[in-house]
Amino acid sequence: MSSNHHHDPLAVVEANPVTPGGRLAARTLWVLLNALTTTFRWQCEDRSGLFQAGCQQRMIFSVWHNRGLLAPALFDRFAHPLGADRRLTAMASASKDGAIAARVMEHFGAQIVRGSSSRRGPQAMAELIDAARSGSDLAITPDGPRGPRYHVQAGVIALAQYAGLPLVPVSCFLSAKKTLRSWDGFQVPLPFSRCEVTLGEPLAVPRRLDEAGREELRGELERRMLAITRD
Numbered sequence: 001m002s003s004n005h006h007h008d009p010l011a012v013v014e015a016n017p018v019t020p021g022g023r024l025a026a027r028t029l030w031v032l033l034n035a036l037t038t039t040f041r042w043q044c045e046d047r048s049g050l051f052q053a054g055c056q057q058r059m060i061f062s063v064w065h066n067r068g069l070l071a072p073a074l075f076d077r078f079a080h081p082l083g084a085d086r087r088l089t090a091m092a093s094a095s096k097d098g099a100i101a102a103r104v105m106e107h108f109g110a111q112i113v114r115g116s117s118s119r120r121g122p123q124a125m126a127e128l129i130d131a132a133r134s135g136s137d138l139a140i141t142p143d144g145p146r147g148p149r150y151h152v153q154a155g156v157i158a159l160a161q162y163a164g165l166p167l168v169p170v171s172c173f174l175s176a177k178k179t180l181r182s183w184d185g186f187q188v189p190l191p192f193s194r195c196e197v198t199l200g201e202p203l204a205v206p207r208r209l210d211e212a213g214r215e216e217l218r219g220e221l222e223r224r225m226l227a228i229t230r231d
Contacts, residue, residue: 022096026103033104037073040195044078047228048168048199055082058137059168059202060160062152062225065144066184067172068101072108074170074197079137087111089131090139094119111136116145125159132163142221147183150229152222157214160205167221169200171228185231198228 050057061079063071075088089111092102102112111131115124128138140159142152160167176193180186189195203221206213 019099022100023103026100027107029100030104030107033069033073036189036191037070037077037195039191040189040193042077042195042197044197044199046199048202050168050202051078051082051199053082058132058135058165060132060163060165061088061137061139061170062142062156062167062221063139063170064150064184064225064229065141065147066149066179066182066186068141068144069187070172070189070195071139071141071170072105072110074172075110075137075139076108078197078199085135087136088139089113089128089136091115091124091128091141093145094124110139121155125155125162128159129163132165138163138165142225143184149184150222150226152218152225154214154218156221157205157209157217160203161207161209161214164207166202166204168202169221169225169228170197171200171225171230172197173230179231196230200224200228 050059061071061075063074071090072088079086079088088109090105091113092098092105093116094114098114102114105112113124113127113131115121132138140156142156143150156167173196174187174189174193176190178188178190180188201224203217203224205217209217
């Protein structure tokens with residue numbers, strides 16, 4: 001980093017890089033996920049009306065943190081068929097674990113921004129907005145990285161506000177899974193599961209919003225997310 005950035009309080013907060021061991025772990029996880037999802041029996045209910053061939057509308061996919069493992073596969077399956085030029089930009093934590101998750105998503109073809117509400121937050125938000133303005137779809141976990149589970153954080157609405165894209169609630173029900181004892185009840189799919197994907201009604205976020213308006217839309221996104229969530 002050049003010396004003329006040292007006085008910028010945002011520029012000095014860097015994400016943890018992925019180690020050689022982390023790269024190997026990420027590639028192994030990607031191979032396993034690819035193999036796993038080929039065994040699924042997929043079902044999809046599109047309430048958004050946006051997943052029709054040739055649809056040009058870019059969007060922000062909103063997926064609960066505990067279903068994040070399947071987010072790249074979901075995009076690959078449902079958004080890529082809309083057009084060969086579709087690309088996804090997602091946010092991964094700036095932590096060491098986030099470095100591995102980022103690498104897995106890159107294997108799926110996603111572009112990754114590193115950051116969270118507690119670390120590199122302002123840079124990550126700016127990078128996601130830039131990606132949206134250059135034509136990318138976005139993916140976020142509205143209750144991450146620390147929860148509470150199934151509680152939409154206010155920053156999600158601000159992102160949609162400045163990116164100018166609708167928020168699309170996405171959830172999936174797995175008939176066979178292991179649920180971890182983490183804050184989010186992280187879901188690990190098991191082979192030959194039925195995977196029922198629901199794409200909820202999009203939420204449009206106007207560019208001009210006051211604090212009360214942001215809170216109203218935050219609550220509305222949370223309601224729409226919970227309406228399609230089944231554990």
